[in-house]
Amino acid sequence: MRAILRVERLTKRFGGVHAVRECSFEVRQGSITGLIGPNGSGKTTVFNLITGMIPADDGRVIFAGQPIERLPRWERAHRGLARTFQITRLFREMTVLENVVAPLSRFSWRALAQSAVSGPERRRAMELLDFVGLSQLAHRKAGELSYGQQKLVEFAQVLMQEPKLILLDEPAGGVNPAMIDRLAGLVRELNRRGTTFLVVEHNMPMVMSLCDPVIVLARGSKIAEGSPKEVQNNPAVLDAYLGD
């Protein structure tokens, strides 16, 4: 199977600290790939580098066959890359519906002049809110929702971009178990329809049931990769989590 995302020797230093060090890995098209590692191993930094939140010091990011490491973040989004955040980030003063229609999958001057919430986009957004089970809250302010509900809104927002690859940063963090099951169900459903996922997650049962393969980072580089079973039994992984 071909790789939708290839990270090559990605490097990022903060002062003297190597947050990400010559990190290389691939995400197979159509997979739900897990990205795990102890705290401070550079998982979120890798996400930030891939999506262009921060510039890389060195290395390449190849997405759908094209280098994207020099593109601004909106260009990367237009190419089909989307992400959620560890701490959900919504436009709190906007309504839930406005949040979901806000993403743009391409740029055009004409689209800018269109009504903010209208037409097919509005319908699509309502469908997505239905999909995550929040259509009753469409006209509430996003900031008024519970944390779990905000996560679902962010999920719908990401889907509005019709991305090829979705990076999920701790989707289960701070969410109750019922909601975790629901999120995992949505991810599987979307994956079945062709969306690829790269998931950073600390909740090991979720990672082990959802992801295959699993990539393990430690100190900013990949130390292991394989099926959940293989990774669990890998001595280097145990060492990274429990060692030093």
Add this chain to the structure above:
Amino acid sequence: MKAHSTAAAPAGNAGPRAVRGARWAAAAVVLGLALLAALPALGINQYYQNMLLLTFLFCVLGCGWNIMAGYAGYVSLGQSAFLGIGAYTAAILAVRWHLSPFLVAPLGGLVAAVFALAVGLVVLRTRGHSFVIITIALLFILQIVALNWPQLTNGSTGITLPLPPFKKPWQTAPFYWYMLALAALSVWLSAWIRRTKFGMGLIAIREDEDKAGIIGINTTLYKITAFMASVFFTGIAGGVYAYYLTFIDPIGMFNILLSVQTVLVTMLGGRGTVWGPVLGAFVLEPLNETSYAYFGSNQSHLVVFGLAMMLIVLFLPRGIIPTVGDWWAARTAAARGADGSAQAAAAAGTAPGAGAAGPRAAAAAVGEEDSA
């Protein structure tokens, strides 16, 4: 802001009551405009005509500033720099080409927009506070340039514009109407932007600029476009204002006090709302004139500004329109609660019910999408 974001959302499924409300609002605006336009013909005296003209000027400045500061969240202290650019453009061209400043005033708007583009290309590529500093710097740099480039600007001597040809009692009415039209266009532009995807993108930038970029919004282009839109009518108003004064000089035209007053006007009315700057202008400008009238033409109106600023920050940090809007919403919600109407109960019930009903609704939705 609040009132408008909620008003924008349900527009698609707006009931007949909302449609009727919008029609009444539109009718009120047209009526108000017609009334203001008729005032010179009704023989309003010069003092009030001048006061209203300056009020319109502050509507133009405030609505412009609001696009950048209210929608996109980028506060500038240089709005009056673009008034000066427009004034000087119109004055210089009118004198050289022997044309009416009224005719060349729109070019002042274009020149102001080009300046905004140049400044924006430098400073709006990044985020944060450099914008406010750069806009103050722009104001003072332009003042220094105007003082020290006599070949172009006549330096500190200033430029005397052609005398207006209008005869009594219509001496100042054309200025009044021109400024009124610019104020109306400024409100229209601001309202239009607020309704569009462009406006929603600006608000996304204000709320969380990094996130806006991540979901595909070209933040740099949005900000630069917004900056240009925010100074265009201000530039035109500069030409009209210069003609009205018939004399301009660098100190009067690149005046930071006008920028401060622009900020004040918008903050008072409600930053980020369409009508906030208008309301603010209609409150503050008359207050300003009154303080001149009472205390004379010394610096005492500055004390009035200072007090007004303090009171706004302390008691109305979000401005009149959002505060009153919230109060009204709370009041009607309370009234509905007191009615105990089924509708209110149902509306309140959706919030806690959502979590429980969610998974089933989601499952149903998935099924639907698959079959579609």
